[in-house]
Amino acid sequence: MQKRAYLLIIASGVLWGTIGIFVRGLYGLGFSSLQVVxxxxxxxxxxxxxYLLFTRPELLKFRFRDSLYFVGTGILSLAFFNLCYFITIRETSIAIAVTLLYTAPAFVAVLSRVFFRESLRAKKLFSLGLTLAGCAFVTGYLPKLGSSPFIPLPWLLTGLGAGFGYALYTIFGKAALKKYHTLTIITYTFIFASLALLPLVNFENSGGAFSTGSFWIYLAGMGIFPSTLAYLLYTKGLEEVEASRAAIVVTIEPVVGTLVSYFIFREMLSGWQLVGILLVLTGVVLIQERK
Structure with missing residues (x-):
């Protein structure tokens, strides 16, 4: 069962890694970062x-007092980390933003220790170090020895905020699984995130894009593959895998994103990025339990 759970989490990371295809398509139609989110x-x-209304409407039921779970996964995690992430990209660079985003496994490891009493053994810490280093290589964020890039404090905080918000999905999702079905958690995660973001966005200047066929293709693809399906697979995998381990395994996402940019968008792939890919994959393999 645990092997299957790890495969589900890896699959979710692969799907998340394809989001650049759809995001770039929507950017090309004139949408802003906040609009795309x-x-x-x-x-x-x-x-x-x-889907649930026509197949399993009983899964839409939840107790109002449990809405805190979905405030956590939808607003504190999904909406918050996306806002912090795109602000960091705008004010610094994609490389710095992605590197700070993937401090998430470290946050998950600490929070899982506090809330779920998960262990912090040497093997797990070593795997965490490998994946963080690998993400830094993959994203091209390689400060020279003896010096460090200057990141203004506000954007450093938004970058770390993205990582922290990203980590909260694993924590709140793991807690919600004790009471609710995976489909219930995913549905209300997106509903609560939508309620938080819709008041902040104005689509008046993008009305023309809605009449194009490409818009609906990109929208459907983004809504299904790197969103609905990816979160379903990840949350399902959380049922069998420790939260801290799941957070490390899913760091395969930037690896897939880099490969997508190389094979689909013909962006350059450096030797250091290949080193980073190997480090991430090594960390993902090491973190898995052996019977």
């Missing part, structure tokens, strides 16, 4: 809501 969570919410 909102379109992502709203389309996924609609897909999940329609």
């Amino acid at each position: 909102t379109l992502r969570v709203f389309s996924a919410a609609v897909i999940m809501l329609i």
